[in-house]
Amino acid sequence: MPPRFGRVAKVYITQDDQISPLTTEPNRIPNPLALNLYTLGYDRNKKLTTLNTATKTNLSTYLEQYRMLTDSINIKDAFIINFTVDFEIVTFKSYNNEEVILNCIAELKNYFDIDKWQVNQPIIISEVYNLLGNVLGVQSVESISFNNISGASVGYSQYKYDFTQATRGGVIYPSLDPSIFEIKNLNKDIKGRVTTYGYNSTGITTGNTSAGGTSTGTGGGSGY
Numbered sequence: 001m002p003p004r005f006g007r008v009a010k011v012y013i014t015q016d017d018q019i020s021p022l023t024t025e026p027n028r029i030p031n032p033l034a035l036n037l038y039t040l041g042y043d044r045n046k047k048l049t050t051l052n053t054a055t056k057t058n059l060s061t062y063l064e065q066y067r068m069l070t071d072s073i074n075i076k077d078a079f080i081i082n083f084t085v086d087f088e089i090v091t092f093k094s095y096n097n098e099e100v101i102l103n104c105i106a107e108l109k110n111y112f113d114i115d116k117w118q119v120n121q122p123i124i125i126s127e128v129y130n131l132l133g134n135v136l137g138v139q140s141v142e143s144i145s146f147n148n149i150s151g152a153s154v155g156y157s158q159y160k161y162d163f164t165q166a167t168r169g170g171v172i173y174p175s176l177d178p179s180i181f182e183i184k185n186l187n188k189d190i191k192g193r194v195t196t197y198g199y200n201s202t203g204i205t206t207g208n209t210s211a212g213g214t215s216t217g218t219g220g221g222s223g224y
Helices: 053-064 097-111 125-133
Strands: 010-015 034-042 072-077 079-091 138-148 179-182 190-196
Touching: 034 053, 053 072, 079 097, 079 125, 097 125, 097 190, 125 138
Parallel strands: 034 072, 079 179, 079 190
Antiparallel strands: 010 034, 079 138
């Protein structure tokens, strides 16, 4: 669709009966030839948002010239699932902990850049582990946690989502209703810390972590 009619960032299309075979739901069109077109756009800060009415109307008019006479297209909003990432790594002794943490965060920002994500795309946890494990200076990745964050009053999506229940075989699946995972604030919603194991230590000593994910990595221990 030409940009002057509005911008559509994400699109997912499915048969009208794919989500549910019921035809008694409000506002559903019991048309076996109908398609559901789930859409999202960007706001001025390039965060996902629903399309306004004018853009949906323009999209419907634009698609009209391409659809068959017997086809019906229902334009709907996809669901946005916001989340945070917290990770813990062990670094090699010769590397600066803060620098390694910042490099890890930069890799995660690039990986979760919303331009690279599509509606109904799952999060493959092993890919994220491998991503961090390949950062220069990382000896091992101790843990990574993904947690839903919601609340329109604090600037996030209103939809809550249980990541634990949605995880199967190391993959975090989106909901049955077409949805997309988004880290809303890349500079705030990714946090990391360094764990240092020392010969004279019986436990784990962690470095200091700030909201931006920056760790000073000053945990005790005499090295490896």
